[in-house]
Amino acid sequence: xxxxxxxxxxxxxxxxxxxxxxxxxxxxxxxxxxxxxxxxxxxxxxxxxxxxxxxxxxxxxxxxxxxxxxxxxxxxxxxxxxxxxxxxxxxxxxxxxxxxxxxxxxxxxxxxxxxxxxxxxxxxxxxxxxxxxxxxxxxxxxxxxxxxxxxxxxxxxxxxxxxxxxxxxxxxxxxxxxxxxxxxxxxxxxxxxxxxxxxxxxxxxxxxxxxxxxxxxxxxxxxxxxxxxxxxxxxxxxxxxxxxxxxxxxxx
Amino acid sequence: xxxxxxxxxxxxxxxxxxxxxxxxxxxxxxxxxxxxxxxxxxxxxxxxxxxxxxxxxxxxxxxxxxxxxxxxxxxxxxxxxxxxxxxxxxxxxxxxxxxxxxxxxxxxxxxxxxxxxxxxxxxxxxxxxxxxxxxxxxxxxxxxxxxxxxxxxxxxxxxxxxxxxxxxxxxxxxxxxxxxxxxxxxxxxxxxxxxxxxxxxxxxxxxxxxxxxxxxxxxxxxxxxxxxxxxxxxxxxxxxxxxxxx
Ligand SMILES: Nc1ncnc2c1ncn2[C@@H]1O[C@H](COP(=O)(O)OP(=O)(O)OP(=O)(O)O)[C@@H](O)[C@H]1O
Ligand SMILES: [Mg+2]
Numbered sequence: 472x473x474x475x476x477x478x479x480x481x482x483x484x485x486x487x488x489x490x491x492x493x494x495x496x497x498x499x500x501x502x503x504x505x506x507x508x509x510x511x512x513x514x515x516x517x518x519x520x521x522x523x524x525x526x527x528x529x530x531x532x533x534x535x536x537x538x539x540x541x542x543x544x545x546x547x548x549x550x551x552x553x554x555x556x557x558x559x560x561x562x563x564x565x566x567x568x569x570x571x572x573x574x575x576x577x578x579x580x581x582x583x584x585x586x587x588x589x590x591x592x593x594x595x596x597x598x599x600x601x602x603x604x605x606x607x608x609x610x611x612x613x614x615x616x617x618x619x620x621x622x623x624x625x626x627x628x629x630x631x632x633x634x635x636x637x638x639x640x641x642x643x644x645x646x647x648x649x650x651x652x653x654x655x656x657x658x659x660x661x662x663x664x665x666x667x668x669x670x671x672x673x674x675x676x677x678x679x680x681x682x683x684x685x686x687x688x689x690x691x692x693x694x695x696x697x698x699x700x701x702x703x704x705x706x707x708x709x710x711x712x713x714x715x716x717x718x719x720x721x722x723x
Numbered sequence: 724x725x726x727x728x729x730x731x732x733x734x735x736x737x738x739x740x741x742x743x744x745x746x747x748x749x750x751x752x753x754x755x756x757x758x759x760x761x762x763x764x765x766x767x768x769x770x771x772x773x774x775x776x777x778x779x780x781x782x783x784x785x786x787x788x789x790x791x792x793x794x795x796x797x798x799x800x801x802x803x804x805x806x807x808x809x810x811x812x813x814x815x816x817x818x819x820x821x822x823x824x825x826x827x828x829x830x831x832x833x834x835x836x837x838x839x840x841x842x843x844x845x846x847x848x849x850x851x852x853x854x855x856x857x858x859x860x861x862x863x864x865x866x867x868x869x870x871x872x873x874x875x876x877x878x879x880x881x882x883x884x885x886x887x888x889x890x891x892x893x894x895x896x897x898x899x900x901x902x903x904x905x906x907x908x909x910x911x912x913x914x915x916x917x918x919x920x921x922x923x924x925x926x927x928x929x930x931x932x933x934x935x936x937x938x939x940x941x942x943x944x945x946x947x948x949x950x951x952x953x954x955x956x957x958x959x960x961x962x963x964x965x966x967x968x969x
Contacts, residue, residue: 619814621810621812621814622814622816624777624810624814625808625810625814625815625816625873625876626816627777628775628777628806628807628808628877629807629827629828629832629876629877629879629880630800630803630804630828630832630880631827631828631831631832635831635832639827639831640816640827643818644816644817644818647818
């Protein structure tokens, strides 16, 4: 079904090529020299989009775990710290957070005597990881808490201590519930990475913007940009589905 | 006098302001079988769960083999290691095979080798009459089989006391007897048992003493003969009438 819709949409757009002067697909027509150069320019953004997303996702997975653990504590203070972090980070829109990290954070660091400049690459990664960590933290917490209390109690009655209960009983079960939503969350990171274009990061969206400026063909170029993200996201969601199926098989 | 296996003296417990257990006194001799019954919400589960410390009582004393359950000391852990528990919902570990469910305790708590642990596991799987299910996963077993695995898992820790909290309530009727049979055999081997159940046939056969709980109190405590034929309190009589009707 999805494949059909994509094909239909493409046909509709491409059919405009010949019939109307309003269309300007020549800008990305691979049969011309100019089209090929433009296409290559656009597609070369994939590398950085993927790199940004992967590094940010990995950082967010670690950060999220660190944030989730106090949320599982039976001490109120720790749980409170977890709530404050999650609610606070979740409330900040990505773009302001990006501006703050890229333009503001170096000033803060400088005032503390740390002189670092943050380049667009790391500025974007830090922001993406930070913003996403609130969500991964919630995924971990929900996954671990979803394991029924009876499991913990059964482990306790055969004499396992808390660490052993986590290690042998809770985590192996929780991981099956954590991995699919975590992989799903990766799709959001990929989409959010488009914001990195505004601080000059050369990724898919930035490339499209720059080409629009020189070619004045926003419709065709942004359509192509959307298709680029679509392909990327479809590949990831296929991978997630494969992962989910594997987990289900494992559970028997 | 012989050292009691389990002793509760003036035990009280509240959930917030709700008084669940009211001055519970109960002494269980080694090898004694106690069957606990009573209406829903009367505190049966809570009492049993306090005995193995899944819940904490707030006043009074609980002793296992003379060791008071107080603080987190090594002797408390030793005392608790003598107690096995079987839950209404089985609570098997779904990600582990039957054999691995049984081996986990011996391996990680008792520090046995894999070979020893497997030997123990197979021995108790034989005891509950399902040696052929060793490599299946809990989700592939019937309810009755799962509950028997759960019993075997407890037995692998070689406890001297077994607690059962409505072990057959989640089972289809045709599977109840296979679980009760295993429990009857266990009783015959001298295990100290506290069983919360409404299976009165089992109670008549196995119980040394019947306990009737209502609203957080032990209302009646008698051998099965007088308990069933001549209940002392009106509450107990009404309860028995209700469950023995069908
Ligand atoms: N964790 C808890 N927090 C608050 N109240 C609880 C908790 N556990 C049990 N209760 C309440 O304590 C009372 C006694 O519960 P308990 O489970 O011991 O009863 P029970 O006799 O085992 O009943 P049933 O036959 O339904 O299993 C009930 O009213 C129950 O709602
Ligand atoms: Mg109960």
